[in-house]
Amino acid sequence: MSTKAASAPAASPGAAKPVSYREALTQAMREEMQRDPSVFLMGEDVGRYEGAFKVTRGLLREFGERRVVDTPISEAGFVGLGIGAAMAGLRPIVELMTVNFSIVAMDQIVNNAAKVRYMFGGQVACPLVVRMPGGAGHQLAAQHSHSLEAWFAHIPGLKVAAPATPFDAKGLLKAAIRDDDPVIFLESEGLYAKKGPVGGPDELVPFGRAxxxxxxxxxxxxxxxxxxxxxxxxxxxxxxxxxxxxxxxxxxxxxxxxxxxxxxxxxxxxxxxxxxxxxxxxxxxxxxxxxxxxxxxxxxxxxxxxxxxxxxxxxxxxxxxxxxxxxxxxxxxxxxxxxxx
Amino acid sequence: MTETDTTLLPPERPDAALMLQMYESMVLIRRFEERAAEEYMKGHIGGFLHLAIGEEAAVVGSISALRPDDPITSTYREHGQALARGSDPKRVMAELFGRSTGICGGLGGSMHLMDVERHFYGGYGIVGGSIPLAVGLGFAISYREGDSVAMAMFGDGATNQGVLAESMNMAALWKLPVIFFVLNNHYGMGTAIDRASADTDLFKRAEAHGMPAKQLDGMSVLAVYRGVLEAARLAREERQPSMIEARAYRYRGHSMSDPDTTRADEEKERWEARDPLVTFERVLYGEGTLTAETAEAVRASVETQVEEAVAFADESPPVPEADLARHVYAHPWSEDPRGSAVVPR
The missing domain is CATH 3.40.50.920 (Rossmann fold)
Structure with a gap:
């Protein structure tokens, strides 16, 4: 086995209890928002409703409306807003309700998020995370069942994470939030209930390690x-x-x-x-x-x-x-x- | 109704020093772009080159009404925005030439200028695409409880992109310090505004979002200055976003590759008769801020700046090919300039 490949990681002392993939993501956001006041969360129904898939449960209560922002149904608009805020030095986590709606925001993701650092000669960073669940299996038919990994992975300037376990969901999301580049974070609808060990507040899963x-x-x-x-x-x-x-x-x-x-x-x-x-x-x-x-x-x-x-x-x-x-x-x-x- | 009144009183009226600075900025933009067109014809500038000749009042009037730390975004017709913000003409010209000394290191070109030190957050090539970015800049100001104001500058063509409505709604909903500044030059490339917009009074788009708006004479630098000054005050002091429509005209075609055969000569002449430089000169002469002598000095200074900019660009080294993948990511994983910029080696 390659020395680089991490084997299935053991639970950290601080988080021995297995948690769901969903809760692992919530933990990642909560810990990063506690750690860094420039991190904020926005998306459709992420606040009062606590997320279409309840991934943002408890975050509005803990961080308030300034940092947990319910948006109108305007994917291109609020992804673009996130890019602008990231260029100004904030660290937005933008939740798209599902990957299917990212198609509406594709111009912002491809033409702006992926390009601003490069085409302006490195003058600005875009430390943005766009989280979205994808995948099929719930009889949602043609428009709500996409897996668009290939679209995003095609684009230089983006980073693309696709965690399979609660441990990676948490560790990769924390790494994504701290990353200075735009990250497309592809969650799987079918995995939200999957349970497993997760890492502690300082345990990041680095990008580019299988x-x-x-x-x-x-x-x-x-x-x-x-x-x-x-x-x-x-x-x-x-x-x-x-x-x-x-x-x-x-x-x-x-x-x-x-x-x-x-x-x-x-x-x-x-x-x-x-x-x-x-x-x-x-x-x-x-x-x-x-x-x-x-x-x-x-x-x-x-x-x-x-x-x-x-x-x-x-x-x-x-x-x-x-x-x-x-x-x-x-x-x-x-x-x-x-x-x- | 378009506001054309230019009899401004203090504090709305810029002082003599600012008036002269605005005048010089407009002359600089005009001459810079005329010279850029010449260099384009010589093959020294590639890609697209969109000139804003005729639009100088709208560009300079709006930017002069802002503080230097108020962030702005623009379109691909944005040489003037950079120059009005005080970017070095040498580095702007070198960017058009695609040289390493360019303001974006030669990676952006004419359509993608940025000068983040001067809070100019860039020119963007997709119509309407930069508008939500300005709302994000405004969001960041609000988030940090700052007192600057973000201005999205875009053209009449962008008003028919859905993302404008999305952006205006969010700015109004969240009371963000944002100015939506539409420079209405009456054409989306070759399509006249009345063939693209059911209602050509673009400022009315703001009404749907409960946002105040004004339509101004975009050929009058003072009318634009006053309108944006009030918009900035609203945003800064009352967290009230607003929209400004400045009605102007570009004298040249959409870009250097547009032969501009569809617009009537009579129409062009009508607008050129109200040339923003000539109009402003008249105001300045009338009140004694400008004399024939100072006007000549301004023109000479601009001529020198522009010639120095061309010489600087021409003499600047090319962009090193080793830098091909340098700015794809914050921390490149690979030294391989042929792509795979993030493949760990």
Whole structure:
């Protein structure tokens, strides 16, 4: 195993009790707002309503309306406001109710947040965090089920985090808030209730460091966000047949810890990439290209990709299940990869 | 109704020193842009070059009414904003030339000037896109309980972008110290305002947000000065955002690549007859602030500044290619200038 890949971290002494991914995010914001008066939170229903997914519970009560700001439904407007405030030296956390609404704010994110440092020759920073949950699985159909990791990871100037565990949700969000660059923080709707250990107030998860979620020597599986859990259950299935998979979670897509991914693939000679987004020009396509560049000669089989089906998300439950990656899809992809031995 | 009255009384009336400074600033912008156009034709300036010739009163009148620490944002037609804020013409010209001595190190160009030391928060290339940034600057002032005022400067074209309504609503809702300054030059590129806006009285957009607004003669530097002075007072003292519409005209096409064949000569002549420089000169001569001698001195000084700026830009070194990825992130992960700026090595 690469020395860089953090293994599943032990709970810190201060936070022994397992907490949900949701509560881990709340803790991160509460601690950072306590630590730094320039941090404030804004978004739709983040205050009195305590967030559409209750991630901001208790924050209005503790920090007041100056620092926890309920916004109108104006995503482009308040993301832009956050960028301006960040240029002035504040550290805004902007919550978008879901990733789907980020599309309305894409001009602000791509043309302003990602560009102001560069195009003005380093005169200003943009220490902004835009948090948003994404993903499908709740029969929300075509417009409310996006996984847009690839869109954001495409853009130089942005950083992109996609935590899979409560520990990373907290540690990465704290790192994001302290970062001097704009961070797109992609939460997973399907993981908010997931429980696990979290770090203490000073435990940050650095960007650009992948985590090994499972050790194995037969095949590397790179899995993003919620797909880590789908993949781990697939890996357990495969282990029953004596196939041991190494599961690597990049944790951040920009910066990307290609070294840890490549080191694992060099050991196993096989790679499967699992993402919730679409297959065309997706995260998996990019990771496959990067891995081919890094370790083509070490591969014993073509890299396999598992993704959502190349369709808008359907409403019908059975079709939604068919469109989303399932453990069986991962098992099949690993078998296919091994069959090419 | 457009306010055209320029008989200002103290304290609204700038003193003689400020009037002269405003005049010099307007002459500088005019000459700087005329010279920039020449350098563009010689191939020394790339990309787009949007000139504000004809709009000097709106630019200088508004910025002169603010304090130097009041942050402003602008559009891609913003050489004048930088110069009016006191940015070094040498570094502005060097930016247009794409040189390392440019005000943004040659990374921004004509459309993306910024001088953060002078609280000029930049020129932006997407119509309307910079407006919420100014609201964010105003939010930061309010958050820190400061007493400065943010001004969003944008054109008539931006008033039909949804983000303006979003921005005005938030500024009004949260009582942010923001001035929405629309420089109405009557054209969105080649499309006349009455072909793009159902109601061409743009200041009325403020009414929907319960925000005071004024429509001013944007060819009169004093009318603009007085309007923005009042808007700044409202924002500073009463936390009341407002909107100013300054009606002006750009003499040249949308950019240097626009042959400007769709606007009628008669229309251009009508506006040019009210040239903001000539109009202001008349006021200054009339009251004795300007004499033929001082006017000549101003022109000579501006000529020297502009020629020095061109020479400086021309002699400046190119941007080192090693700097290609330098400002993508605060702390680059990679020395590889061919991208992958955040891939850990």
């Amino acid at each position: 985590a090994a979620r499972r050790a194995g020597s037969d095949c590397t599986i790179v899995a993003i966000s919620r797909m880590v859990w789908i993949t781990l259950s697939a890996a357990e299935e495969l282990a029953k047949e004596g196939i041991e998979c190494e599961v690597i979670d990049p944790r951040t897509l920009r910066p990307l810890d290609i070294e840890t991914l490549a080191a694992s693939v060099r050991r196993t000679s096989r790679a499967v990439i699992v993402e919730e987004g679409w297959p065309e020009c997706g995260v998996g396509a990019n990771l496959a290209a990067r891995l081919y560049e890094e370790c083509f000669d070490d591969l014993d089989a073509p890299i396999a990709r598992v993704s959502s089906a190349d369709v808008p998300m359907p409403y019908a439950k059975n079709l939604e299940m068919a469109a989303l990656p399932q453990p069986a899809d991962v098992v099949a992809a690993v078998r296919r990869t091994l069959g090419a031995r």
